[in-house]
Amino acid sequence: MKTDWRARNHPAWWAFLVHRISGIVLTLFLPFHFWVLGMALNDAARMDDFFAWADRPLVKVAEAGLVILLAAHLTGGLRLMALEFLAWRGWQKDLLAVAAGLTVIAGVVFAYVV
Incomplete structure (x- = not known):
């Protein structure tokens, strides 16, 4: 069965x-x-060490990425x-743009804010 790639270049x-990728990444993040x-x-002392580690810029960027994934999901x-x-309407394409x-x-x- 051949795939019509034009169907995959649709906003929906x-x-x-x-939605699927954000769900998978958030699921992988939950155990952490x-x-x-x-x-x-x-362990309060270990938690303080973790907060010191989490104050790094790269971690802050990753947190922002997680928030974007959560908002996307x-x-x-x-x-x-x-x-x-x-009911399906043409304006639902606009909902995709608003959601993004x-x-x-x-x-x-x-x-x-962070």
Whole structure:
């Protein structure tokens, strides 16, 4: 079966791909996040060392990337809910652009605040 690559150059396909990739990356991040939370409960000195490590610029950039992924996954989920519960209209392409814009804005605001 041959794949029509033109179908993959559609905004909805890219939204699907971003939603899946962001979900996978966030799923891979969760065990690390829970490990750090457990560290906060069990070893305060080790947690202070972790905070000192996390204050590096590269870690801050990675955190901003995680926020962008979270925002992308959230807006992708909202898009899917709109597809499920609303009638299909031409304006839904515009929702893809709005979701992408909100994702970037959330990441930039987080990077500025942190």
